[in-house]
Amino acid sequence: MNTNISHEEVDFYRKNGYVVMHDFLSQEELQEWRDAVTDAVAERGQQRILGQMGKPNEYYENVFVQRVNLWQDNPKVRKLMLDARLGKIAATLAGVEGIRIWHDQALIKKPYANPTAWHLDNPYWSFYSRDALTIWVALDDVTIENGCLWFLPGTHSLATYDNVGIGHNMGDLFKVYEDWAKIQAAPVTIKAGSCSWHNGLIAHAAGPNMTVGLRRAFTCAYMPDGSTFNGQRNILRDEQIAGLQVGDVLEDDAQTPLIYHPTKLIVAA
Ligand SMILES: O=C(O)CCC(=O)C(=O)O
Numbered sequence: 001m002n003t004n005i006s007h008e009e010v011d012f013y014r015k016n017g018y019v020v021m022h023d024f025l026s027q028e029e030l031q032e033w034r035d036a037v038t039d040a041v042a043e044r045g046q047q048r049i050l051g052q053m054g055k056p057n058e059y060y061e062n063v064f065v066q067r068v069n070l071w072q073d074n075p076k077v078r079k080l081m082l083d084a085r086l087g088k089i090a091a092t093l094a095g096v097e098g099i100r101i102w103h104d105q106a107l108i109k110k111p112y113a114n115p116t117a118w119h120l121d122n123p124y125w126s127f128y129s130r131d132a133l134t135i136w137v138a139l140d141d142v143t144i145e146n147g148c149l150w151f152l153p154g155t156h157s158l159a160t161y162d163n164v165g166i167g168h169n170m171g172d173l174f175k176v177y178e179d180w181a182k183i184q185a186a187p188v189t190i191k192a193g194s195c196s197w198h199n200g201l202i203a204h205a206a207g208p209n210m211t212v213g214l215r216r217a218f219t220c221a222y223m224p225d226g227s228t229f230n231g232q233r234n235i236l237r238d239e240q241i242a243g244l245q246v247g248d249v250l251e252d253d254a255q256t257p258l259i260y261h262p263t264k265l266i267v268a269a
């Protein structure tokens with residue numbers, strides 16, 4: 001894993017809200033990630049979010065195969081996700097001390113999968129933070145043709161918490177943020193094993209998969225340590241929600257493990 005991160009990369013991330021790291025994984029690591037994610041998705045079956053039985057609509061099911069928090073049920077994914085090196089990069093980009101996992105997810109666009117409509121991430125989650133961020137690791141070469149990510153540079157600094165769902169209309173987000181329709185989107189085409197990082201408030205989308213191959217990505221959303229519950233359910237289970245008040249610090253290591261902190265003891269690993 002190429003953990004070197006330059007000042008230029010940090011500056012680019014802070015200004016634009018995303019940054020690309022080419023050749024992030026070695027060929028051996030890429031194979032390990034592919035194998036772990038493939039096994040974990042197969043073992044998970046049809047359940048999208050652990051402990052939640054709700055089924056999304058048919059359109060959303062054909063945006064991508066989405067399986068959330070595979071670290072919680074597969075030991076190989078757990079080992080990959082609890083790697084403090086990922087947390088350290090996330091902390092460096094975000095400019096925060098400690099990093100917790102919010103959720104990982106496999107996002108697999110099958111042949112002719114629907115596009116992923118423009119959206120922001122952090123407004124969906126159970127905490128609000130302008131410093132939350134996601135790593136998106138390409139497990140296949142990602143191209144314009146098979147559904148690469150697109151970002152609207154700089155929108156992370158402008159976003160409020162207004163958002164839209166990932167629905168049928170690619171451009172619903174522009175009903176909320178009208179001015180953003182004038183910003184030219186930047187595509188991120190990367191080789192398998194490369195990754196991008198994006199801020200939880202940047203506008204982003206992905207195209208359809210117009211190829212007969214898979215577009216597989218494995219991603220992880222990170223929460224700055226010390227973030228507090230905002231009352232939204234997202235990935236939390238009913239019994240967890242029942243035990244939380246708005247404003248409580250989210251620090252359950254079984255749900256949101258601390259993976260990196262310069263001084264606190266890491267218990268999750
Ligand atoms: O991979 C995709 O199609 C969308 C990914 C995304 O929205 C995310 O990682 O936040």
Ligand SMILES: [Fe+2]
Nearest residue numbers: 119120121204
């Ligand atoms: Fe997203």
